[in-house]
Amino acid sequence: MSGCPDGRWDVVLAWPMGRLGVRLRGEAVSAVGFLPASVPERAPQSPAAARVAAAIEAYLHEGRSLAGVPVSLQGTAFRLRVWQALRGLRPGQVLSYGELAARLGSGARAVGGACRHNPVPLLVPCHRVVARNGPGGFAGHRDGWHADIKRWLLRHEGVESPPPRPY
Numbered sequence: 001m002s003g004c005p006d007g008r009w010d011v012v013l014a015w016p017m018g019r020l021g022v023r024l025r026g027e028a029v030s031a032v033g034f035l036p037a038s039v040p041e042r043a044p045q046s047p048a049a050a051r052v053a054a055a056i057e058a059y060l061h062e063g064r065s066l067a068g069v070p071v072s073l074q075g076t077a078f079r080l081r082v083w084q085a086l087r088g089l090r091p092g093q094v095l096s097y098g099e100l101a102a103r104l105g106s107g108a109r110a111v112g113g114a115c116r117h118n119p120v121p122l123l124v125p126c127h128r129v130v131a132r133n134g135p136g137g138f139a140g141h142r143d144g145w146h147a148d149i150k151r152w153l154l155r156h157e158g159v160e161s162p163p164p165r166p167y
Helices: 047-062 077-087 097-104 108-116 145-156
Strands: 011-015 018-025 028-035
Touching (some): 097 108
Antiparallel strands (some): 018 028
């Protein structure tokens, strides 16, 4: 995701790949966007946004898990199943699209579609799902800045080069 539906973020954090925008619905995160460094930082606009910002900073600087950060997800029943399964992956744990699909009784392309439409990447860690022959795409892109973000996140979690995974 690269933008917020109405252009407003509850907090915008600096991180090594630019800026990270976070939008909340009540106490839960409803959108995360990877933004260019030209976007100005924005201080948390609520106590809930401050808690989320602190959790993300702890992930970035101390490697802590983001699994406990509340999310507010809206999507099809299938996408919600995929996103819930992704929330169960630990930092550094990777699965292939095919492996996740087999767990869910679905197809790899359908899992890829759910990952592509993930409104809260990082919190629903779609970067931990890789292609059988390499990292695969991220946020609907196979190369460029988004693919670099996926590779950075995997390296940050101790995954140097995602190994090829069998389907």
